[in-house]
Amino acid sequence: MTTVGVEEEFHIVDLKTRRLAPVAPQLLDVLPGSAFAAEAMKACIESRSLPHSDIPALRHDLVTARAALAAAAAEQGCGVVASGTAPLMRAEDSIHSDGDRYAHIEHSYVKLLHELQICGLHVHVGVEDRDLAARALAWINPWIPALTAMAAGSPYWLGQETGYASWRTMVWNRWPSAGPSPNFGSAAEYDQTAEALVRSGVIHDRGMLYYDVRLSDHLPTVELRSCDAVPDVSTSVMIAALFRALVVHACRRASTAELPPDVRGPWLRAASWRAARSGLEGNLVDPFTMAAEPARAMIDRLIETVKTELAQFGDLDLVRATADALMAAGSAAKRQRAIGRRLGLTALVDALVTTTSAKRSSAVPGRPVLFS
Numbered sequence: 010m011t012t013v014g015v016e017e018e019f020h021i022v023d024l025k026t027r028r029l030a031p032v033a034p035q036l037l038d039v040l041p042g043s044a045f046a047a048e049a050m051k052a053c054i055e056s057r058s059l060p061h062s063d064i065p066a067l068r069h070d071l072v073t074a075r076a077a078l079a080a081a082a083a084e085q086g087c088g089v090v091a092s093g094t095a096p097l098m099r100a101e102d103s104i105h106s107d108g109d110r111y112a113h114i115e116h117s118y119v120k121l122l123h124e125l126q127i128c129g130l131h132v133h134v135g136v137e138d139r140d141l142a143a144r145a146l147a148w149i150n151p152w153i154p155a156l157t158a159m160a161a162g163s164p165y166w167l168g169q170e171t172g173y174a175s176w177r178t179m180v181w182n183r184w185p186s187a188g189p190s191p192n193f194g195s196a197a198e199y200d201q202t203a204e205a206l207v208r209s210g211v212i213h214d215r216g217m218l219y220y221d222v223r224l225s226d227h228l229p230t231v232e233l234r235s236c237d238a239v240p241d242v243s244t245s246v247m248i249a250a251l252f253r254a255l256v257v258h259a260c261r262r263a264s265t266a267e268l269p270p271d272v273r274g275p276w277l278r279a280a281s282w283r284a285a286r287s288g289l290e291g292n293l294v295d296p297f298t299m300a301a302e303p304a305r306a307m308i309d310r311l312i313e314t315v316k317t318e319l320a321q322f323g324d325l326d327l328v329r330a331t332a333d334a335l336m337a338a339g340s341a342a343k344r345q346r347a348i349g350r351r352l353g354l355t356a357l358v359d360a361l362v363t364t365t366s367a368k369r370s371s372a373v374p375g376r377p378v379l380f381s
Contacts, residue, residue, distance in 0.1 A: 093163025
């Protein structure tokens, strides 16, 4: 069975002020180093699941990690928020992590690092043949905007509504190596591109190759990086299952003599922008035709495209049920705005902290429970 693992990034917030709390180093002192790691900013922390072939086991791993993190944060008078941005954040409340690497990044990118207070959901899918994985990116790329839309949940920035479902996407895409991955014919071609970007000084190291989907440098995986962190575990699990099916589907297509889809970079960028702007509450752009399509139609097409692979792993019913519930409830961005407008941003932070916690998130497998 092809394995899948998940990295979830979390904002750390002070439970009194609901603003950022740069206490990740203190949390990492008491959390297991194999399951948690520092991020660029001290008000963020990352959990790392084990690779799993079984989606229920992955879910249990994520729920357990969230419970441990929430407990450690509570000891510091803090909560954790799984969301692309923190509604009441102020840039001055978080500083970059220690070490020469982040000092160099600050020197080179200045304000880009200062405003890197964003959190994502990353999914790793095991692929043994790196050449095949490089070629498969061409079949994966057109569907990345649909996944971005499903996770969209960062409508606030510095205490203000942005008008975007995923403002994190807009912040992230300012980095020079972020955005849609080019198509590659081999792993060697992929590596040559990465090495050239490092030699040019545009990126500091290969860890800064920030494509929406990339080959991991330290694991035999294809990694999804385009999604906002999501408050509800069910949505994280659904995206992980969908991405695993998509990677396997893409590798099967890439292993034949079939030509990759002719989807150009500007089309992918346009589709990515549309997903960030609208989320699930509007049209997305079909990157194959550049036509506007309802979000529901694009999500259904994605599931239909990888239906065989989802069924192979036993994930089809779970993905369909979770996607149906998500479409009915609306995106996390829509629900965040509803609370923010009705009750204010302090109440919204409280709702995000509650939803991120393991007890609430694990209540009904397959059903988003955000802000119910």
